Amino acid sequence: xxxxxxxxxxxxxxxxxxxxxxxxxxxxxxxxxxxxxxxxxxxxxxxxxxxxxxxxxxxxxxxxxxxxxxxxxxxxxxxxxxxxxxxxxxxxxxxxxxxxxxxxxxxxxxxxxxxxxxxxxxxxxxxxxxxxxxxxxxxxxxxxxxxxxxxxxxxxxxxxxxxxxxxxxxxxxxxxxxxxxxxxxxxxxxxxxxxxxxxxxxxxxxxxxxxxxxxxxxxxxxxxxxxxxxxxxxxxxxxxxxxxxxxxxxxxxxxxxxxxxxxxxxxxxxxxxxxxxxxxxxxxxxxxxxxxxxxxxxxxxxxxxxxxxxxxxxxxxxxxxxxxxxxxxxxxxxxxxxxxxxxxxxxxxxxxxxxxxxxxxxxxxxxxxxxxxxxxxxxxxxxxxxxxxxxxxxxxxxxxxxxxxxxxxxxxxxxxxxxxxxxxxxxxxxxxxxxxxxxxxxxxxxxxxxxxxxxxxxxxxxxxxxxxxxxxxxxxxxxxxxxxxxxxxxxxxxxxxxxxxxxxxxxxxxxxxxxxxxxxxxxxxxxxxxxxxxxxxxxxxxxxxxxxxxxxxxxxxxxxxxxxxxxxxxxxxxxxxxxxxxxxxxxxxx
Ligand SMILES: Cc1cc2nc3c(=O)[nH]c(=O)nc-3n(C[C@H](O)[C@H](O)[C@H](O)COP(=O)(O)OP(=O)(O)OC[C@H]3O[C@@H](n4cnc5c(N)ncnc54)[C@H](O)[C@@H]3O)c2cc1C
Numbered sequence: 168x169x170x171x172x173x174x175x176x177x178x179x180x181x182x183x184x185x186x187x188x189x190x191x192x193x194x195x196x197x198x199x200x201x202x203x204x205x206x207x208x209x210x211x212x213x214x215x216x217x218x219x220x221x222x223x224x225x226x227x228x229x230x231x232x233x234x235x236x237x238x239x240x241x242x243x244x245x246x247x248x249x250x251x252x253x254x255x256x257x258x259x260x261x262x263x264x265x266x267x268x269x270x271x272x273x274x275x276x277x278x279x280x281x282x283x284x285x286x287x288x289x290x291x292x293x294x295x296x297x298x299x300x301x302x303x304x305x306x307x308x309x310x311x312x313x314x315x316x317x318x319x320x321x322x323x324x325x326x327x328x329x330x331x332x333x334x335x336x337x338x339x340x341x342x343x344x345x346x347x348x349x350x351x352x353x354x355x356x357x358x359x360x361x362x363x364x365x366x367x368x369x370x371x372x373x374x375x376x377x378x379x380x381x382x383x384x385x386x387x388x389x390x391x392x393x394x395x396x397x398x399x400x401x402x403x404x405x406x407x408x409x410x411x412x413x414x415x416x417x418x419x420x421x422x423x424x425x426x427x428x429x430x431x432x433x434x435x436x437x438x439x440x441x442x443x444x445x446x447x448x449x450x451x452x453x454x455x456x457x458x459x460x461x462x463x464x465x466x467x468x469x470x471x472x473x474x475x476x477x478x479x480x481x482x483x484x485x486x487x488x489x490x491x492x493x494x495x496x497x498x499x500x501x502x503x504x505x506x507x508x509x510x511x512x513x514x515x516x517x518x519x520x521x522x523x524x525x526x527x528x529x530x531x532x533x534x535x536x537x538x539x540x541x542x543x544x545x546x547x548x549x550x551x552x553x554x555x556x557x558x559x560x561x562x563x564x565x566x567x568x569x570x571x572x573x574x575x576x577x578x579x580x581x582x583x584x585x586x587x588x589x590x591x592x593x594x595x596x597x598x599x600x601x602x603x604x605x606x607x608x609x610x611x612x613x614x615x616x617x618x619x620x621x622x623x624x625x626x627x628x629x630x631x632x633x634x635x636x637x638x639x640x641x642x643x644x645x646x647x648x649x650x651x652x653x654x655x656x657x658x659x660x661x662x663x664x665x666x667x668x669x670x671x672x673x674x675x676x677x678x679x680x681x682x683x684x685x686x687x688x689x690x691x692x693x694x695x696x697x698x699x700x701x702x703x704x705x706x707x708x709x710x711x712x713x714x715x716x717x718x719x720x721x722x723x724x725x726x727x728x729x730x731x732x733x734x735x736x737x738x739x740x741x742x743x744x745x746x747x748x749x750x751x752x753x754x755x756x757x
Contacts, residue, residue: 169480169593171221173213173283176716177525179206181532184707188275188536194543196262196271205276208261212280215256216287219249224288227429228596232370238417240369240431246291250324250372258284259295259324263302267318274542278535281465282528285472289600290429294327294367296465301328301379304396304458308446313398316408317377327373330458331362331380331399331435338364339613341452342390346382346437348397348444357439358382358399361419366607368433369401369418375410376401378435379458380442381451388449396451397442416440426599459608460561464534466608467564470572471527473601477579477594478520484583484592485513507582515730516578522701522727523575525720527568529700534560555630559622560696566614566686567693569604576601615685618692619670635664638699645702652705655728656698659735663695666742679746691738694731701727 182188182205192198200208223245230243242250253259262277263269284292298321305317320326337343346360358380362368369376378399387393402410419434446454485508492498493509507513537560540553580587580594587594605611623631638660645653666688674681701724708720 168225168591169221169476169597170483171217171287171476171479173209173216173286174475174528175206175209175213177528178209178279178532180707180711181529181704182275182279184711185529185703186275186533186536188273191273191536191539193545194273194539196265196273196543197539199271200273200276208272208276209279209283211256212258212283215252215258216283219252220284220287220291223249223291223429225593225596227288227290228426228600229428231428232421232431234369234418234421234431238369238419239371240418240421240433241371242294242431243429246429247372249288249291250294253295254324259298260302260322263299263318263322264306267306267314267322269322273536273539275532275535275539278464278468278531279528281468282472282475282531285469286476288429289469289473290427293427293430294370294372295324296462297330297367298324298326298328298377299465300330300458300462301377303461304330304379304454305398305445307457308396308454309398310445313443313445316404317398317400320375321377325373326375326377327367327370328377328379329365329368329435330455330462331365331368331378332455333362333364335361335363339610341381341394344381344383344394346380348382348384348395348442349439350384351441354443356382356384356397356442356444358397358416358437358442359439360437362435362437364422364607365433365435366430368431368435369421370431374402378416379445379455380437381455382437382442384444384448391452393449394451395448396445396454398445399437399440399442403441414440425602426596427603460557463561463565463608463614464531464538466604467561467566467568468531469604470569470601471524471531472572473597473604474520474527474572474575474579475524477576477597477601478517478524480592480594481520481579481582482508482517484586485517488584513582516582518723518726519731520575520578522723522731523571523697525704525723526697526700526727527571529704530560530564530696531568533700534564552633555626555633558625559618559630559634562614562618562622563689563693563696565608566611566618566689567697569601570611570690571693573598573601573605611689612686615689616682618689619674619681619685623667623670631667634696635660638695641699641702648709649702649705652698652702652724652728655732656695656702659691659695659698659732662735662739663691666691666739669743673745677746679750683746683749684742687738687741691735691742694735694738698727698732 227243233241260269262272262274265271302321348356380397380399403412405411415438419436422432488507489504490507493505498505498509537553537556544550576597583594586592642657705724708717711717
C-alpha cells in the first residue's frame, strides 16, 4: 500500500524563506496568518490527509461510485465520514470570504493544503474543489440575493457544487452548445438538455448540489456569444433557504473510466429544471471563466500532488529493492545486492521528479500569492500586475504541471519494475488518476493555445513583459556565486524571448505556425518559470545553509539546471521549424 507524508516543512520553507509571506501583512487575512498559525494549519491538514484520506484512496479506486435505479449515486465506503470530517475541520472553504462564513485565510496557504488533499486522495478532494469553483463564480457574478442564498452553505461544505459545460457534441468548442434556457414569467428559466462528464454531478456527501450550467436562452445568438450561466440547485430552496422540492435534474448514468474512480463522472439530464441566470445574459462563458481559472490552477496542483506522492513511494522502494551492484563497486557488500537507488538510471528518474516537485510547488505558491494580491490589495496598480501574472501563469501551471506530473507518475511506476504494473502497490493508480488532469478543464493543447493566442498579446504583451523584466532583473542583480544557476537561466530566458519574437514575426502571416509551436512554447515557458523558481529556492537555501536539507537544494537545483532546463533548446528548435512539415500532408493521407 502506498504511503504519504505531506511536505509541511517544504511549504513552510517556501512561505517563510523564499516568498517572505510575512511582508504581506497589509493584505486582509495575512496578519492573522502568523507563522505559528500557518504551521498549525498545515500540520492539522497533513494529519487529516495522511490518516483519513490516504487509506481511502485505494478503497475509492476499487469500489468506485455506484448509481442506483432511482438515479441516486453512492460514493465509496468511508467517503461520507471523511467528508464530514473535512467540513468539521473547516477545510472546505478556508480561504473563502469571511462575510459568507469562510475563514478568509490566504490562498497561498490553502493552495498548499489542496496539494496535500489531492496527493492523499484526488478523487475525494475533487468534491470540495468543485464547490470552490462555484463559490468563485457566484461571488464574482451573482446577485446579492444569490450570494446570500448559496455562498454560506457552499463555503461551509454543507452543499457541493458542479460545473456543467460539456455536452455530447462539444467540450472544447462550446460555441456548439445546445442546452436551452426558456424564460419564465417569474424571472426564472426552464433548463433543458444533456450535459456529459460532469464531475461530482450526483453523490451522497451533501444535502444539496448547486449546479452551474451553461445554456442558451431561447432566441440567443449562435456561437459563444449566446451562452448564459445558470444556477440550478438539485433541491429547490424553500423560502427559509433550506432544500425543498426536488428539481428536474437527474443523473442518467455514471461513466466507467480510467482513473479517479471515487469521483462520480455523470451524465446529467436537465428536463425543464428550474434555474436562475447569474451574471449578465449571453456573458456566461465569461462568468464561467472565473470558475475555470480557479479550477485550472487547482488542476495544475493535481499534477504536482500526484507527482509528489508517486515520488515518495518510489524513493522508499528504491532504497529497499535489491538488484545488481553499483557501477562504482558494491555499496552494501553484506547484502545479496545493492538497493536500486545506487544506479544512475534510477537516480535520474528520482532526481527528475524531485527537481520538478520542489520548483513546481514554488511556482504554485508564488502564483497563489499573486492571486491573493490581485484580490486583496488596496493598490489598483499592484492588483493589476498580480492579475496579469495570474492570467499568464494559469495555462502554464495547468499544462506543464499536469504533463510533467503524469510523466513523473510513470517514472515512479518504472522504478517499481514489474511491481509498478501490479495494482497492489498502488503506483498504477497514480498513473491512471494523473492522466485526466491533462484533459479536463481544457486539454493541455488548448492551454498552450490560450497562452500563445490570448495571454501573450493581451494588453500589448504587458503581462509577458513584466515576467521578462522580473526574471532578467533578477539575473542582473544575482550574486556571482549563483552563476551555476543563473547562467543556464539566462540562456533559457534568451530562448524564450527568441521564441516569442519568432511568433510575432511568423504567426500573423501563417497562424498554423503558432498552433504547431504552441505546446512547445508552453513547455519552454514552464521550464524558464521553474528555473527562476530554482534560483529563488537556492538563494533562500544559501541564506539558511545551516541544515543538510538546504545543501540538498543546491544539488537538486543544479540537477535541474544541468539536466532538465537544456530541453528549452529543443523546444525552440521545434517552434522555429514552423508548421510546414506538420501540416503538409492532406487529411486523407492519414
Ligand atoms: C473524468 C472527466 C471529468 C470531467 N469533468 C467535467 C466537468 O466537471 N464539467 C464539464 O463541463 N466537463 C468535464 N469534463 C469534460 C472535459 O472538460 C472535456 O472532455 C475536455 O475539455 C475536452 O473536450 P472534448 O472531450 O469534447 O474533446 P474535443 O473538444 O472533442 O477535443 C478532442 C481533441 O482535439 C483537440 N482540439 C479541439 N479543438 C481544438 C482546437 N481548436 N485547436 C487545437 N486542438 C483542438 C483537443 O485538444 C483534444 O485533444 C470531464 C471529462 C472527463 C473525462
